[in-house]
Amino acid sequence: MSYEAIVIGSSAGGLKALKIIFDNLNQSFTTPIIIAQHTSSRSESYLATFLNQDSHLTIKEAESGEKILRSHVYIAPPNFHLLVEEDFTMNLTVDEKVNYSRPSIDILFETAALAYKNQLIGIILTGANNDGAFGIKQINSFGGLTIAQSPESAEVPIMPQAAINTGCIDKIITLEEIAELISSICN
Amino acid sequence: MSLIEHKINIQNNELEFFLEIIFRVFGYDFRNYNKAHVKRRILHRINNLELQSISQLQHKVLYEEGYFDMILRDLSINVTEMFRDPGFYKSMREEVIPILRTYPYIKIWHAGCATGEEVYSFAILLQEEGLYERAQIYATDFNPVVLEVAKKAIYPVQKIKDYTLNYQESGGKNLFSEYYVARYDSVIFDQSLKKNIVFAEHNLVTDSVFAEVNLIICRNVLIYFNKELQNKVISLFTESLIKGGFLGLGSKENLMFTDVFNQYQVIDSKEKIYKKIVTSLK
Numbered sequence: 267m268s269y270e271a272i273v274i275g276s277s278a279g280g281l282k283a284l285k286i287i288f289d290n291l292n293q294s295f296t297t298p299i300i301i302a303q304h305t306s307s308r309s310e311s312y313l314a315t316f317l318n319q320d321s322h323l324t325i326k327e328a329e330s331g332e333k334i335l336r337s338h339v340y341i342a343p344p345n346f347h348l349l350v351e352e353d354f355t356m357n358l359t360v361d362e363k364v365n366y367s368r369p370s371i372d373i374l375f376e377t378a379a380l381a382y383k384n385q386l387i388g389i390i391l392t393g394a395n396n397d398g399a400f401g402i403k404q405i406n407s408f409g410g411l412t413i414a415q416s417p418e419s420a421e422v423p424i425m426p427q428a429a430i431n432t433g434c435i436d437k438i439i440t441l442e443e444i445a446e447l448i449s450s451i452c453n
Numbered sequence: 454m455s456l457i458e459h460k461i462n463i464q465n466n467e468l469e470f471f472l473e474i475i476f477r478v479f480g481y482d483f484r485n486y487n488k489a490h491v492k493r494r495i496l497h498r499i500n501n502l503e504l505q506s507i508s509q510l511q512h513k514v515l516y517e518e519g520y521f522d523m524i525l526r527d528l529s530i531n532v533t534e535m536f537r538d539p540g541f542y543k544s545m546r547e548e549v550i551p552i553l554r555t556y557p558y559i560k561i562w563h564a565g566c567a568t569g570e571e572v573y574s575f576a577i578l579l580q581e582e583g584l585y586e587r588a589q590i591y592a593t594d595f596n597p598v599v600l601e602v603a604k605k606a607i608y609p610v611q612k613i614k615d616y617t618l619n620y621q622e623s624g625g626k627n628l629f630s631e632y633y634v635a636r637y638d639s640v641i642f643d644q645s646l647k648k649n650i651v652f653a654e655h656n657l658v659t660d661s662v663f664a665e666v667n668l669i670i671c672r673n674v675l676i677y678f679n680k681e682l683q684n685k686v687i688s689l690f691t692e693s694l695i696k697g698g699f700l701g702l703g704s705k706e707n708l709m710f711t712d713v714f715n716q717y718q719v720i721d722s723k724e725k726i727y728k729k730i731v732t733s734l735k
């Protein structure tokens with residue numbers, strides 16, 4: 267199976283977790299990654315700058331209408347939902363919060379599942395609510411690969427646990443193992 | 454939102470057919486709204502009503518009362534707040550108000566005003582800058598239900614804390630509490646803010662130029678439209694603005710890639726405030 271894109275959802279503790287994944291990615295990794303990280307609605311966006319520092323990938327905030335490219339990582343801007351279109355562009359909305367969150371991981375995952383079908387990997391990392399669980403089910407029902415950070419290795423286990431509880435998670439592994447796995451299967 | 458898995462999927466041609474029917478029968482044209490958004494909303498609605506297919510939904514929308522209103526609500530996203538993006542209002546105060554001040558009479562159009570929070574926010578700003586008395590404000594939306602709410606200027610009290618913070622950050626000159634009275638779990642905004650506002654139904658996709666105005670504020674509406682429709686609506690705005698008039702968009706909307714970009718000067722690239730520098734062709 268070849269995977270065309272990866273979506274990641276993270277919440278409390280997500281910054282550190284994402285950093286670990288990016289630090290451990292293989293230099294030849296080029297599959298596009300799209301991230302919904304929960305932030306407070308009043309926060310300015312700094313995640314992209316923070317992660318971009320020493321990565322071989324271009325890590326940026328997603329813009330509406332932007333095309334999804336290889337070697338790029340896109341991050342949902344604070345206070346906007348990020349949706350993937352079936353022509354592999356992205357759009358933003360200001361719809362009401364979902365699971366108390368904007369961006370919502372579910373919205374990213376369910377639209378990405380519709381666009382990429384079984385060529386998608388969905389990853390749920392540390393967090394304190396259950397956003398993403400519904401999205402994981404959608405990815406799974408289209409035959410995509412689903413991964414949860416192992417709850418005991420997560421700063422806050424609730425979110426990966428909620429994803430695991432759906433019964434739709436294929437792999438439960440640590441951050442380092444996630445980096446290793448996606449590096450090898452996306453090569 | 455429920456965690457029940459979507460058992461159905463919608464084929465793109467089915468969705469297009471559904472939107473075509475909606476347009477023909479009800480006159481609302483969603484055909485050029487962003488697809489992922491529309492599809493997700495419709496899927497959730499089908500799921501929520503425990504239907505099996507989009508054709509079942511279509512049947513209900515056509516033959517049963519209340520269902521079209523539901524779809525209109527699903528697709529029109531009326532989420533809004535007062536002084537949303539305080540920096541926008543600050544920039545308006547600093548960059549746009551001084552120029553509007555040079556006109557004896559000004560017309561302002563809020564397009565896609567939802568439940569009115571943005572309109573009253575700007576009315577407060579105009580009062581504080583001493584421009585309210587010479588302003589005629591048009592506030593339009595294509596959803597009649599939200600316009601009724603907007604006309605009342607009554608909002609839930611729980612939101613006031615956030616709005617007060619926004620107001621202060623936006624450069625507000627007074628105490629925010631001077632503009633409303635709290636009653637039970639609601640706040641009612643001052644009647645004097647309403648005096649020069651006309652609320653009216655207007656559909657940006659299917660209706661034509663509304664008026665000739667000095668300032669158009671249309672925030673977080675174009676974000677739902679595809680490129681083609683964005684261009685069409687921006688052209689409508691360009692026609693409606695006087696030369697030297699201003700256009701304020703939402704923080705993730707942009708004139709940069711539209712057909713008319715060269716007809717505008719960027720006033721504030723972060724807050725998406727533009728000034729029209731050419732004369733209308735008409």
Ligand SMILES: C[S@@+](CC[C@H](N)C(=O)[O-])C[C@H]1O[C@@H](n2cnc3c(N)ncnc32)[C@H](O)[C@@H]1O
Pocket residue numbers: 360529530531532533534537564565566567568571593594595596599655656657658659671672673674703
């Ligand atoms: C997300 S709200 C934005 C409200 C406000 N401008 C703000 O930024 O807070 C979008 C509004 O646009 C309206 N809208 C969507 N399509 C429209 C159209 N074709 N014509 C007029 N209004 C439309 C919706 O009904 C909704 O109230």
